[in-house]
Amino acid sequence: MKNLSRYVPVLYVTFLMIPIYWLLNMSFKTTNEILGGFTLYPHNFTLASYQTILTDPSWYSGYINSIEYVVINTVISVAVALPAAYAFSRYRFLGDKHLFFWLLSNRMAPPAVFALPVFQLYSQIGLFDTPWAVALSHTLFNIPLAVWILEGFMSGVPKELDETAYVDGYSFPRFFFRIFIPTIAAGIGVACFFCFMFSWVELLLAKTLTSVAAKPIAAIMTKTASASGYQLGLLAAAGALTLIPGAVVIYFVRNYIAKGFALGRV
Amino acid sequence: MSLELQNIVKRVGADTHIYETSLKLEPRSFNVLLGTTLAGKTTLMQLIAGIQKPTSGKIFFKGRDVTGAAVQKRNVSMVYQQFINYPNFNVYDNIASPLRVAGMEAVEIERRVGKAAELLRLGPMLKRKPSELSGGQQQRTAIARALVKDSDIILLDEPLANLDYKLREELRDELPKLFADRDAIVVYATTEPNEALLFGGNTATMHEGHITQFGPTSSTYRKPHDLLTAQVFSEPPMNTAKVEKRGNQLTIFGNQKWPIGQAGSKLPDGNYMIGVRPYNVSPNKDGKALGSFDAEVLVTEISGSESVIHTRIDNSTWISQSHGIHALPLGSQAKLYVDIDQAMFFDANNRLVS
Numbered sequence: 001m002k003n004l005s006r007y008v009p010v011l012y013v014t015f016l017m018i019p020i021y022w023l024l025n026m027s028f029k030t031t032n033e034i035l036g037g038f039t040l041y042p043h044n045f046t047l048a049s050y051q052t053i054l055t056d057p058s059w060y061s062g063y064i065n066s067i068e069y070v071v072i073n074t075v076i077s078v079a080v081a082l083p084a085a086y087a088f089s090r091y092r093f094l095g096d097k098h099l100f101f102w103l104l105s106n107r108m109a110p111p112a113v114f115a116l117p118v119f120q121l122y123s124q125i126g127l128f129d130t131p132w133a134v135a136l137s138h139t140l141f142n143i144p145l146a147v148w149i150l151e152g153f154m155s156g157v158p159k160e161l162d163e164t165a166y167v168d169g170y171s172f173p174r175f176f177f178r179i180f181i182p183t184i185a186a187g188i189g190v191a192c193f194f195c196f197m198f199s200w201v202e203l204l205l206a207k208t209l210t211s212v213a214a215k216p217i218a219a220i221m222t223k224t225a226s227a228s229g230y231q232l233g234l235l236a237a238a239g240a241l242t243l244i245p246g247a248v249v250i251y252f253v254r255n256y257i258a259k260g261f262a263l264g265r266v
Numbered sequence: 267m268s269l270e271l272q273n274i275v276k277r278v279g280a281d282t283h284i285y286e287t288s289l290k291l292e293p294r295s296f297n298v299l300l301g302t303t304l305a306g307k308t309t310l311m312q313l314i315a316g317i318q319k320p321t322s323g324k325i326f327f328k329g330r331d332v333t334g335a336a337v338q339k340r341n342v343s344m345v346y347q348q349f350i351n352y353p354n355f356n357v358y359d360n361i362a363s364p365l366r367v368a369g370m371e372a373v374e375i376e377r378r379v380g381k382a383a384e385l386l387r388l389g390p391m392l393k394r395k396p397s398e399l400s401g402g403q404q405q406r407t408a409i410a411r412a413l414v415k416d417s418d419i420i421l422l423d424e425p426l427a428n429l430d431y432k433l434r435e436e437l438r439d440e441l442p443k444l445f446a447d448r449d450a451i452v453v454y455a456t457t458e459p460n461e462a463l464l465f466g467g468n469t470a471t472m473h474e475g476h477i478t479q480f481g482p483t484s485s486t487y488r489k490p491h492d493l494l495t496a497q498v499f500s501e502p503p504m505n506t507a508k509v510e511k512r513g514n515q516l517t518i519f520g521n522q523k524w525p526i527g528q529a530g531s532k533l534p535d536g537n538y539m540i541g542v543r544p545y546n547v548s549p550n551k552d553g554k555a556l557g558s559f560d561a562e563v564l565v566t567e568i569s570g571s572e573s574v575i576h577t578r579i580d581n582s583t584w585i586s587q588s589h590g591i592h593a594l595p596l597g598s599q600a601k602l603y604v605d606i607d608q609a610m611f612f613d614a615n616n617r618l619v620s
Contacts, residue, residue: 160346163317166337167344168364168411182354 020243026236034232049237059238062217065131066200067245069216072135073142074195078188080139081146086176088147089154090162100151103144114140115208122209133209134216138199145198146191153187154180186256193253200246217242267293267328269314269419269451274323276309283309285475286323291451296442296467298483299455301498305472307455311421314453315342327418340419343412347424349404351396357383357407358392364415382410385444402433409437413444420445422454426461438464459501463487471498493616496541502574505542505584509611511535516557516606519580524557527606529620538619541610544587547602549575549594557604559584563594577602 026034027049028042053059087093088100118137119128127133161183165175181188206216221238269291276284284306291297299307312318313325316337325333332340343364351360361382365375383389386406396404405425412420422441426434442465445452456462462469462483469487470480471494479486479495490496497504509524510517512535516524530538551558561577561584568574573592577584577600586602594600611620 158348158350160348160350161352163312163315163337164344164346164350164408165352166317167315167342168415169338169367170363171338174367179352179354183352185354 023236023239023243026232027240029233029236031231031233034236035230046233049231049233050241052234053237053241059220059234062215062220062238063241065210065214066206066216066218069131069134069138069206069214070196070199072131073138073199074192076135077139077142077146077195078150078191081143081150081191082181082188084143085147085150085154086180088151090159100147103147106144107141111141111202111204115204118205119208128209129211129213131214134206134214135199137205137209138195138202141202142195142198145194149191149194150184150187153184153190157183189253189256193249193257196249197246267418267449267451270326271313272324272326274310274313274320274325276306276313276318277321283475284313284320287477289470289477289480291453291468293451294449296445296452296465297454298462298465298467298469299453299472300457300459300462300469301455301472302457304474305498306475307472308423309475310472311344311423311453311455314419315344315421316340341415341417342419342421343415343417344421345405345408345412345423345425347427349396349401349408349428351404351407351411353396356393356395357388357399360396360407361388361410361414364411368415378414379410382414385413386410386440402429402437405429405437409441409444413448417450420448420450420452422452424455424457427457441465459487459499462499469499471495473498489618490610491618493539493541493612493618496610496612496618500543502544502585502587505544505547505582507540507580507582507584508537509540510537516540518557519559522557522559524604524606527557527609529607529609530611533611533620537614539612539616541612542584542604542606543608544574544585546605546608547584547586548588548605549573549586549592549600549602550588550590551603557606558601559604560599560601563596563598563600565596566592566594568593575600575602 025040025042028045028047029039030044030046030048033039033042033044088096114137118133122128122133122137127136157180161179162175165179166172170179201218203216203218203222207219210216210219217238221235221242271287271289274284274287274289275282287310299310301307309318313320316332316335316339320333323333324331327340351357352363355363358379361379362375365378370378379392383392386409388403388406388410391399391403391407396407399407405428409422409425412422425441426437429437438461441454452467454461454465466483468481469483471478471486471490473494478498479491486495487499490499493506497506507518511526511530511533514526514531516526516530518524518540530540559579561579564576564578564583566573566575568591571589571591573586573588573590575586575588575592575594577586584602610618613619
């Protein structure tokens with residue numbers, strides 16, 4: 001029984017890692033090997049798939065597009081959410097609780113609901129097939145999320161800190177940027193992380209609102225067949241590369257996420 | 267340099283936090299705001315600082331109307347009960363921050379911060395972040411920041427309440443010295459009557475948004491104008507009971523007869539409220555004019571050389587605070603003696619009459 005308690009987590013992690021292993025496994029195989037039979041590891045090890053992705057603009061532009069709209073989205077969402085969250089955490093105003101809930105309720109609608117109106121609107125005003133189109137449509141979900149996370153962190157800062165700063169002579173903007181923002185840096189990190197995550201993995205809006213010029217990697221990756229037939233090795237390599245930005249971001253915010261949980265948010 | 271509040275009222279929604287209040291604080295004075303939680307001490311301080319604006323009334327500083335002036339323009343310092351420091355600054359930058367905001371020269375900032383840090387014994391901690399300090403050191407940092415600029419008004423809102431006992435004692439001894447040679451009005455809020463007595467200066471007793479009395483601490487303590495002030499300014503709480511005076515005799519607790527004592531001897535016959543501080547009630551028969559009563563012991567707190575005995579008599583609680591160890595068993599009957607010479611008498615309107 002004692003050993004079992006050690007094996008269970010090992011088994012669990014192994015189980016979780018199987019799809020990722022299989023993805024990596026495939027990415028180092030040739031398409032022939034993938035389709036040819038069941039092999040546990042690449043017999044004809046090749047980096048050709050990665051080479052294609054990193055040199056062919058039709059592949060790597062997908063990453064650039066994705067990163068572009070994810071960054072734009074994260075910056076807009078957090079920049080807009082900061083003052084909003086400050087207002088919710090510091091002031092009482094008419095209907096503040098309802099407004100806060102209404103913001104959150106935006107997250108309850110499936111993105112598919114917004115796909116058609118946003119597509120039609122952006123086509124009309126010439127935003128279609130630009131990174132801005134995807135970034136702006138994602139703010140619909142990310143601003144409420146960021147406000148909610150930041151409000152939690154801000155409410156954890158006593159309002160006496162604000163008052164002390166004013167007493168010490170700080171003007172509001174100076175206090176906000178020099179003291180308040182550094183104080184809730186962890187919260188901003190967590191909010192950025194969640195905005196990034198949502199925007200990075202969201203497929204439906206990203207796919208609907210782009211055609212060629214701003215096509216995100218997730219859209220490119222999920223087209224199974226191309227003119228040159230099945231390219232499963234290539235798709236697998238693209239998938240493996242798509243995991244990297246997420247892993248990098250998680251590495252940087254791993255300590256803050258725990259803090260976010262401790263504050264009852266996230 | 268005096269600060270004057272004229273008919274200040276603060277309402278928030280339907281609640282009145284401060285009822286019409288006027289108060290004049292003299293230059294270079296140490297003023298204690300004494301009252302229980304929610305008495306309005308913090309609100310009053312925030313009004314003085316300018317963090318909140320009064321609903322009506324005016325605030326004058328050096329004869330100038332500053333009611334509408336922004337906090338930043340008032341040249342005040344404030345220390346809170348919670349240890350408030352800028353978490354992203356180290357101790358040095360925390361103390362220096364009001365000077366930097368004011369645009370002072372670097373050399374002068376360094377000199378002043380060094381002096382304040384030395385005064386509050388923060389020298390070795392200057393490079394640390396507030397989160398790496400003990401509670402006492404954090405509060406010292408906050409106090410140093412309040413001292414470092416030449417504030418006209420220094421507001422201390424229960425600065426010692428969150429500290430543990432030893433540190434509280436230590437800082438309590440240091441505080442008056444820190445403010446002694448300052449050209450500033452110091453306002454110190456506390457819930458503890460003993461702190462007010464220790465600091466001296468002036469005391470304003472507060473109760474539910476009213477200042478019940480303001481004056482030199484010792485006279486506010488010894489000659490409260492009314493029962494409320496006496497109650498606010500007594501720890502343990504003051505013992506009270508209805509008495510009837512007839513000639514040289516008091517009737518108390520329904521049927522007990524006590525001699526009148528010095529305090530009430532000149533009063534006309536009639537009904538009064540008597541107030542007796544707990545240290546004038548003792549299980550030892552050593553006072554002069556003595557009344558006595560038998561009461562049921564509710565709790566006995568013994569702290570070193572002192573005993574506080576809570577008793578029940580005639581449906582009210584009377585507390586005795588006396589020297590020596592009196593370990594009276596719970597529920598037993600105790601005979602307690604009252605020094606009536608030291609008692610206070612209040613009339614039907616709860617005004618002190620003797």
